[in-house]
Amino acid sequence: MNLLFSITFLAYILATVTYVLWFAKQQKETRLAARWILTAAGILHTMTLVARYLEVGHTPISNMHEAVSFFAWSMTWGFLLFRWRYRVKNFGTFVSVGITMLMTVAAIASKEIVPLPPALQSLWLPVHASIAIMANAFLGMGFCGGIMYLLQEREIKSRRFGIFFERLPSLEALDSLNQHCLSIGFPLLTLGIITGSIWAKQAWGTYWQWDPKETWSLITWFIYAALLHFRFTMGWRRRRAAIMSIIGFSSALFTLWGVSYLLGGVHSYAG
Amino acid sequence: MLADNLLIIGVNHKVAPVEVREKLAHTADCENPVVAIKNIPGCRECCFLGTCNRVEVICSSTATESTAYAIRQHLFAGSGLTDEEVEKYSYLHVGREAVNHLFRVAASLDSMIVGEPQILGQLKKAYKAAAELSTVGPVLNKFINKSFSVAKRVRTETNIGSSAVSISYAAVQLAKKILGTLADKRVMLVGAGEMAELAAEHLIAHGIAGVVVANRTLERAITLAQRFNGTAVTLEGMAAELENVDILISSTGATGLVLMRDDVKPIMRQRMNRPLFLIDIAVPRDLDPKLNDLDNVYLYDIDNLKDVVEVNKSERQKEADCASRIVDEETVKFQRWLEGMDVTPTIVSLRQKADELRQAELERTLSQLKDLSPKQIKAIEVLAASITNKMLHHPIVFLKAKAAPEEQTLKLDLIRKVFALDPDPTDDEDDLLSP
Numbered sequence: 001m002n003l004l005f006s007i008t009f010l011a012y013i014l015a016t017v018t019y020v021l022w023f024a025k026q027q028k029e030t031r032l033a034a035r036w037i038l039t040a041a042g043i044l045h046t047m048t049l050v051a052r053y054l055e056v057g058h059t060p061i062s063n064m065h066e067a068v069s070f071f072a073w074s075m076t077w078g079f080l081l082f083r084w085r086y087r088v089k090n091f092g093t094f095v096s097v098g099i100t101m102l103m104t105v106a107a108i109a110s111k112e113i114v115p116l117p118p119a120l121q122s123l124w125l126p127v128h129a130s131i132a133i134m135a136n137a138f139l140g141m142g143f144c145g146g147i148m149y150l151l152q153e154r155e156i157k158s159r160r161f162g163i164f165f166e167r168l169p170s171l172e173a174l175d176s177l178n179q180h181c182l183s184i185g186f187p188l189l190t191l192g193i194i195t196g197s198i199w200a201k202q203a204w205g206t207y208w209q210w211d212p213k214e215t216w217s218l219i220t221w222f223i224y225a226a227l228l229h230f231r232f233t234m235g236w237r238r239r240r241a242a243i244m245s246i247i248g249f250s251s252a253l254f255t256l257w258g259v260s261y262l263l264g265g266v267h268s269y270a271g
Numbered sequence: 272m273l274a275d276n277l278l279i280i281g282v283n284h285k286v287a288p289v290e291v292r293e294k295l296a297h298t299a300d301c302e303n304p305v306v307a308i309k310n311i312p313g314c315r316e317c318c319f320l321g322t323c324n325r326v327e328v329i330c331s332s333t334a335t336e337s338t339a340y341a342i343r344q345h346l347f348a349g350s351g352l353t354d355e356e357v358e359k360y361s362y363l364h365v366g367r368e369a370v371n372h373l374f375r376v377a378a379s380l381d382s383m384i385v386g387e388p389q390i391l392g393q394l395k396k397a398y399k400a401a402a403e404l405s406t407v408g409p410v411l412n413k414f415i416n417k418s419f420s421v422a423k424r425v426r427t428e429t430n431i432g433s434s435a436v437s438i439s440y441a442a443v444q445l446a447k448k449i450l451g452t453l454a455d456k457r458v459m460l461v462g463a464g465e466m467a468e469l470a471a472e473h474l475i476a477h478g479i480a481g482v483v484v485a486n487r488t489l490e491r492a493i494t495l496a497q498r499f500n501g502t503a504v505t506l507e508g509m510a511a512e513l514e515n516v517d518i519l520i521s522s523t524g525a526t527g528l529v530l531m532r533d534d535v536k537p538i539m540r541q542r543m544n545r546p547l548f549l550i551d552i553a554v555p556r557d558l559d560p561k562l563n564d565l566d567n568v569y570l571y572d573i574d575n576l577k578d579v580v581e582v583n584k585s586e587r588q589k590e591a592d593c594a595s596r597i598v599d600e601e602t603v604k605f606q607r608w609l610e611g612m613d614v615t616p617t618i619v620s621l622r623q624k625a626d627e628l629r630q631a632e633l634e635r636t637l638s639q640l641k642d643l644s645p646k647q648i649k650a651i652e653v654l655a656a657s658i659t660n661k662m663l664h665h666p667i668v669f670l671k672a673k674a675a676p677e678e679q680t681l682k683l684d685l686i687r688k689v690f691a692l693d694p695d696p697t698d699d700e701d702d703l704l705s706p
Contacts, residue, residue, distance in 0.1 A: 237544055
């Protein structure tokens, strides 16, 4: 169903272009249009995933293309649900750019259907993989918030105002955005690691075998745990929190890609 | 000459450091000293303006030198300063200079933040107080009211005011960008100045939760704090209070820095890195520029804020120059009026006015009566002249009669008004309506 994927991809690009246009011109109609296009793309994407599920016969999170596509899907719906409760000025522009970048990676990656190895044929696949990737989606939104924070702070700190000062929300709002993303993303990440560990016990007989992906997800977990810990004990907030969530998400991305391509290990067949 | 009798004795942020200004016997909050000043020999009319940054005694006097000396003594009574120091830390403007000075003050050209709008209100209040205590007479009435209309003219014809208002607006916008909602935030005013108060008022209008005033002298801090329903601390207590505020506006007149980077660094830890927005509007600077290097500390001085509102420097200078020209122009006009406020010029203009009237009426009548003999024409001319002269005789005798100085001014004022000798009689009414 490559056609459906391509249409979805195009819809995301259109949404992103509209969001960037809104960012540049700040006309309300553009923002509304951008949101509708993004919602449409999200619906199309859901259809793509269902079609893929029917095509491959198992939860479509078993290779890079599927994992990243699911990642983008989670981020889209995470954002849309998020903004339904909680609005952050011009957040959509940054998130949509992120989603399109993910979709580009998914489009480039091999869409070949590989039969699922027996070890992965388990109910834990949809549970573990989707939780882990949803965690990434929220941490990814935190990453966008972190970048917005640093851009905004740079202008305020240097007292030279460019395009961001007016358009980005207050530092306080961006900091609490970070906090919100983390408060959803971090429990999901924890849950992802726990479910993975339980599944490993079932599949390979051991909870933890220091496979590179396991190690890196633990490193990511520690980065975020440290951020949360110091946020409450030592007031690591704002700039430091923004930097930490950028580092943390980079580590999460490395766990997703770097490990698969560079380090190998038992997860290497799965995205 | 009456013009020489207008004098202003003052102390402002330019000539005296805050330590000296605080030693003055009267501040804005004390009982109005105009009655005491009016009792100084030679002082005919007076008005007292006291704000955070300045004290001005506006007075009309018969004996410039001795009155000025006595007023200075009165202002600095109990300060422990020597006569030389008193002279050094205060200024005396006489006549034309005094006119120019008051116009500049009213138009906010002499303010710490040029164009800040509060000074005019303060001057109006000072004038009202003096009027209630009837220490102002015809000269100061005209003088001070004129300064209001000059200020008004400057405000409408130049953009001088927009910059100060927009600066405090910019401060509020920035505070919101840094801190988010202001509803649970507190501001501390360090030192009290017109601009700081203006900014504080803007912040309160945007819902700031609390105000703390820190000042060298606690009494002044308390008075200001009461105005904002806030609390007061001394400068020594400032550092401890820093833990609980989110915005700090500093405008002390201190010569050195009041807050250093290393003072704030440990506090940021206690604050759990909650951000701190520092605004330094003092000249010279109060806050260590290195403070901006600290994480979550945002330091803006007045120039940064001005840059924010994108009113560029040359533009502002142009506005100030334009305002100065208006002030100079008005000074000359007022000077002319003032010079007229004496017996001889009043008589001269009275005669002139009568002559002009006579001439005009004669011409009109003679042009209608074409077949008069030269003798008849002469007779009519004599008739007109003697009527005007007789009409003027008693007013002139009235003017020339010896009288006490206050009475003299009143007499001049009366005659000038009755005969409409001043070119713009409507001017007065306009000004009086404006406060």
